[in-house]
Amino acid sequence: MMKADVPQATLPDLAGIVDANRRTDLIMAGIGILVLIVAMSLLAAVVIDLILGGWPRLINPDFYLNFPSRHPLQAGIVSAWVGTILVMLVTAGIAIPLGVGAGVYLEEYAARNWITDFIEINVSNLAGVPSIIYGLLALGLFIHGFGLGETILTAGLVLALLILPVIIVSTREAIRGIPLDLREAAYGLGADKWQTVHLYVLPAARSGILTGTIVGLARAIGEAAPVITIGALTFIAFLPPSPLQANPPFINFEWLESPFTIMPIQMFNWVSRPQAEFHINAAAAGVILMLMTLAMNGIAIWLRYHLRRQIR
Amino acid sequence: MPTLPSSLSPSGPPGSPLRASERFLRRRALWGSFAGGCLLIAAASSVFVTLGIVYVLITESMGFFAQVPFLDFLTDTQWTPVFENAHFGVMTLVSATVTVAGIALAVSIPAGLALAIYLSEYARREVRETVKPCLELLEGVPTVVYGYFTLLFFTPLLQTFIPGLEGFNMLGPGIVMGIMILPYTASVSEDAMRAVPSGLREAGYALGYSRFRVAMRVVVPAAFSGITAAFILGMSRAVGETMVVAIAAGQNPNFSFNPTEGAATITAYIVQMAMGDLPHDSIAYQSVFAAGIVLFVITLTFNLIGFFLRRRFKEVY
C-alpha cells in the first residue's frame, strides 16, 4: 500500500507554530489593553484639563452665585444651574410617564403584530436620530407651530422627547426581566391585567426602571444642541420666577414660561469667545456640569441598591 | 364581625365564600380599560414624534426647495444662504460631515474591534465587568466638554506634530469623536461576538487554532452582521454629533475633505443659524430645515440598516 506523500509535521515544527500563536495572542491582548489605556487616558485628560483650566473660578464662591457678565471675572453660573434644575423638572415630568407608560404597554399589552413591530422600529430609530433634529422639531412645531415660545416648558419638552427612547427601552428591559411565575401567581389569584401590572410587575421592576430613567435624565442634563436650536439665550441675567410661593396655592407655573439658560449652553457660549479668561469660566462650568451628571448617576446607583433591600 | 366591604357580596348559604360583587368587577374592568388606553396613548406618542419630525422637516423647508433648484442644492460647492450672491450647495456641509465622521470611524473601527475582540475572547469575566462600566463613563461626558477639550487642548497638542493644522480643523474633532463613540461600537460588537455559540469556538480550538485565529477566523465572521451594525450605528452617531464640531471644527462652510482645515458640518451650521434671530419666512430659516432633511435622511438610512442587521444576528442565534 502506498501512502501519499503527505509531509508530516515534526514536533519542532509544531512547537514553532505554538510559539508563533502565543506571540500573536500576546500582541492581540496587548493591542486591546492599549486601546483601553488610550480611551481611559483621554477621559483622564479631559477631566484634568477641565479642573486645571477652571480652577481659579471654581474656588471662587462668586462663580456659583453670579449672573453671566461681559467681564469674565464677574461672570457666574447661577442662572445656568437654576435653569438646568428647572428644565430637568419639566423633562422628568414629561418623559417618565410617557416613557414608562409606553414601555409597559409594549411589554405587557401589545400583541405581536405588525403595529407593535412598527412602533419598535420607530423607537429604535428615534434613539438614533441626532439630538439637533429634535431641536428642529421643537423650533418648527412648538415654537412656530404652537407658539410656545423660547421657554423652560419648551426646553423640557424637547429634552423629554429626546430621552424618551432611552426610557422606553430600559423600562422594557426591566419588565422583561421579571419572571413569568410572578405574573402567573397574580393572575392565578384573579387579578386582571392592570392589577397585575401596577400591583406586581411594576413594583418588582421598579429598580431597573428608575435606573434607566436616571441614566436618561443624566444624558439630558448635558445636551446643548436641541436647546440652542429652540433659541435659549445665553445672556440671562435674571432667575426665572420661583415655582414656590408664600401664598396659597403655594406653587405657581409662571416659571414654565420664562426665558432661561442651562449649564451646557453657558459653557458653549464661553468657550466660543476668543478671550482666554472666558475659557477659564467655560472649564469651571464644565466641571460643575460633569459633577451634576456624576451626581445623577450616583443617585441611580444608590437607588438601585436601596430599592433592592426594601420590601413592602 | 366587620361589615362586608362593598366589593364583596355573600353568595350561597351563610358560611359559603364571599364573592367579588358585580359592581366591583365592572368598576375594575373600567379602570383596566382606562389604564390600558392611557398606556396605548403613551406608546403612540413615539409614533407622533416621528411624524412630527417628518412633518416639520418637510413643511418648513418647502419654501427653500421652491426657490432653490434641486440640482444646485446637490451639486453646488458653496453654501452661503445668507449672502447677497447666495449659494445653496449642501454638499459643502456634507463634505465636512463626511470627513469628520470618516476620521472618527477610521479611529473607532480598528480600536473598537480590537477592544471588542479583547473583551470577548481574551479577557476574564472580572476584567470585562470592570472595563465595561469604565467605558460607559466615556459616554457620560457631555459633548460640550469634549468640544472644549478638543479646541483648547487636543488641537494645540496636534499642532505640535502637524505644522499646517489650523485652529479650527476636522482632524481633532474626528479623533476625539472616534474615541467618544468607542464604548458604543465596542460594546455592540462585543455583544455580537458573545452571541456566537461557544460550540463554534470549540470547533476552532479543537483544530488547534490559537485564540487569535479563533477570534479572526471563527468569531468575527460569525458575528459579522452584528459588528457591521455596530459600525453603521457608530457612523450614524458621528454624523449626528453637534457640539464637538460646532466648537472645534469651526462654523465656516467650506467644501473640503482636508482634515487640517476647518469646516462647518451640517449640525454646526444648524446650531450657528439657530443662535441668531431667524424670521420664519426667511431663506436662512428654511435652509436650516433643508440641511436638516439631508441629515435626517442620512442617519435614518444608517439606523434602519443597523436595526435590521442587529435583528438578524439576534435571530440567527
Add this chain to the structure above:
Amino acid sequence: MTQKRSHDQHVTLMSPEASLTTITQRESLAAEVRKLSFWYGDTQALKEITLSIANRKVTALIGPSGCGKSTLLRSFNRMHDLYPGNRYSGEICLFPENHNLIDLDPFMVRLRIGMVFQKPNPFPKSIFENVAAGLRIQGVQNKKLLSDRVEQALRDAALWEEVKDRLSQSAYGLSGGQQQRLCIARALAPQPEILLLDEPTSALDPIATAKVEDLITEISHRFTVIIVTHNMQQAARISDFTAYMHLGKLIEFAPTGELFTTPQETLTRDYITGRFG
C-alpha cells in the same frame, strides 16, 4: 354504570365510556368536566375528557409526562387564556349554578378558583401582603377583615405559628417548604370554591412534602382540592378520587383505593405497577 360508595355520599361515577352522571345530592359535586378538549395551536392536548370533581374531597390527576394532567388542571382556572393560540371545546361546569366556566370571563373564574404552582412563587413583598394579595385584588381594604382572613389562611396552611411574629418581613426569608405553604395560604385566603395544586411538592424536600400533604388532608374537609402529581404514592396517600390520564385521554377514574388496588384498565395497571412512566 358502576356504583361506588365512599364515606357518606351516594355518588355515581362514570367510567369513561359511559356519559351519564347521576347525582343524588347536588352539593356533593363541586364541578363536572364534560367532553373537554383542548388544543395548543394545532396540537390537541386534551381529548374529550369527562370527569366529576367531588365537593370537599381531594381528586388527584396522575399519569406519565405529557399526558395532559397539568393542561387539564390549568383549564379549570383558564390559565391557558393568558397565552395566545389556545382553544377549548366542551364544558367545565361549576356547581351549584351549573355554569360552564369556559364561557365565563376568565378573570372572574380565577377569583373563584385558586392555584398553587409547582415552584413556590411568593411575591417580593411581606408575608402578610402575600397572603392578603388575593383579598386586595377583590377590593378588600378593611384592615380587620384582612388580618382575620390572613391569620385563618396561615393557620389552614399550618404556617401561622412559624410566622406570626414576622408577618411584615419579606416572604423571601422563608425556606422553600415554608414558601410553598405561604403560597397555599395565599390561595386559601379568598376562600376559593376549588383549590388547584400543580405538583406542589415536587420542588420540596421530604419533610416539607410531608407537612404539605398533612395540610392538604386537613383543608380538604372544607375545600375542594384537585391535585396533579407525578408521585403515585402521594396520590394514594392523600386523595379520595384518582384520575389516570394518558396522552390526553382520561383512561380511568375511580375512588383512590379501588384504582390502586383493582385498576380496570390495562394502561392504568401498567402505569401503577411501574411498567412505564
